[in-house]
Amino acid sequence: MPIATRAFAAVAADKPLEPYRFDRRDPGPDDVAIEIKYCGVCHSDLHIAKNDLGGTRYPIVPGHEIAGLVTAVGGNVSRFKVGDRVGVGCMVDSCRTCAACQEGEEQYCVPGMTQTYGSADPLGEPVSQAITQGGYSDRITVNQDFVLRIPDSLPLDAAAPLLCAGITTYSPLRHWNVGEGSKVAVVGLGGLGHMAVKLAHAMGAEVTVLSTSDRKKADAERMGAKHFLINSDKAAMQAAAEKFDLIINTVSATHEIAGHLNLLARDGTMVMLGLTTEGMPVFAMPLLWRRRAVAGSLIGGIRETQEMLDFCAEHGIACDIETIAPDQINEAYARMEKSDVRYRFVIDMAKMA
């Protein structure tokens, strides 16, 4: 029997999100049915709700930082049982056969992963849901291979944003071999940035935060940053030239990146994580002069996401969150656009009206 689901959906680019009811599919043999307890609010949600990237199909229920409890499992599911603490991130399926999927990098699936919301839904929801619908809702049904286990020591609310903000920063730190003594800079101390600081610090890196003001300096230091730089302070930026092996750039608005490249040491990389839409000018000189690179990175694979959750449990790391009721989502979006959140909004589904 289809699962009645209460949600908040965007219905048009220029309208506030509103209550929305639909049915989730009953779990098939390989599915896990989940009661969503918490869902983090990612900047991408806002981009999609407002159609900033184009192509949004309405109504859309955003949300891909999902934490909850298992309510039912299909006949083929042995790794999860009713009552388990689980998470769902940005993907709910992928082709499973391309090289990326075979290597556990489902986020780079060649035909394209099935995103948690807004993707064509090959499994289909019973009441003609042609596209997947996300975590601003109290129920979800997900194939077991895309369900993560949330370790007991992590609180469900503060763990929810790990499913996107956590893995999106963990994966590049691992990919670019951050470890003991690495010099890592984090640009922007928001949802992604604060996780990058905590994770890089836990990996043994010496972390510097670059921000537009010193408003968040005390927070950054509490999270593990050793140094704090204000981007507009030319003397300080000059003094930091060639210091960093890796810059994690979390800014999700178009911004000036060229001035940051000189901060990289030889063979250093600046990794862009934000979904900016306009071109950002890059100059050849700073790249050539020290064999530097500008790269991008997108979330992480399922195996690596589990590794990240286990790493967070081991190191006592979770997100700094501000919990809201579902009907506060529009206010939360407005505050996010002013970077007024420390450091992630998380919707508490128990407060669904």
Add this chain to the structure above:
Amino acid sequence: MPIATRAFAAVAADKPLEPYRFDRRDPGPDDVAIEIKYCGVCHSDLHIAKNDLGGTRYPIVPGHEIAGLVTAVGGNVSRFKVGDRVGVGCMVDSCRTCAACQEGEEQYCVPGMTQTYGSADPLGEPVSQAITQGGYSDRITVNQDFVLRIPDSLPLDAAAPLLCAGITTYSPLRHWNVGEGSKVAVVGLGGLGHMAVKLAHAMGAEVTVLSTSDRKKADAERMGAKHFLINSDKAAMQAAAEKFDLIINTVSATHEIAGHLNLLARDGTMVMLGLTTEGMPVFAMPLLWRRRAVAGSLIGGIRETQEMLDFCAEHGIACDIETIAPDQINEAYARMEKSDVRYRFVIDMAKMA
């Protein structure tokens, strides 16, 4: 006794190069005195002669693709003797103590390498040469550690441009691990590009050339390219999406790079080699979506330059050149600005008037 030297120098940004006489220093204990037989003409020479990058001090003798014969050696020099076939590239010294120098990457010397022309000259030329002067000249004196051996099987004239065009393309091919079966694209079939094709092919890569027209298609295929793409052919570019592990971008004029990024496979890198001066817009999406990177690379270290020369000898690779007399240099510059050279001008010093 100082060594009387005949040269061609730029005397101002807006004037043609003209004959110029000066003295080279007598070889000190660690020096090698060289009679220059040939010097390649690099696009950077033109940038510096015309002060495109700012900071050019006149008069300046360009040229950093030098091939010649040893005429004298200092007392500490045991690796070279009179008559040896030698080359000098873009550097004539470096600090020798920084991490880059210690690792044989003198081109990334932290205090800065001493470039073959236009650098402050710590050794000084006897007749008050405050800056180094390059290879559009018939004599040069260089510290032995920055002198390369040109294998006997390589003709001196066609080997000269290997000292810049050769190493500038060889180094990134090695750094990004090109080998058997690698898929490499080369953007621009000029001095650098034609060497990238030959070298990548010799390393076992499947090489594709991207160019603005098919004028050079037959040449590209002769050099080892398997495929040839015209950048403006949207259907062909679309069909080549996600094909390449590495793109060697040799274009030294500002150009549209964003459209090339989709050609890269997951974890692929586009390496910029040209000294473009304006910012080129890069978009976050194609970088994020496949963890792609845009990087830069600058020539190569001395040890690697020798390795490249030996590799070329082993594989029978040299540059495709057009030989000119020194007094044809201004005409050559004019033709280079129209990309009218197949594929490198080389000055024959025997024709010095």
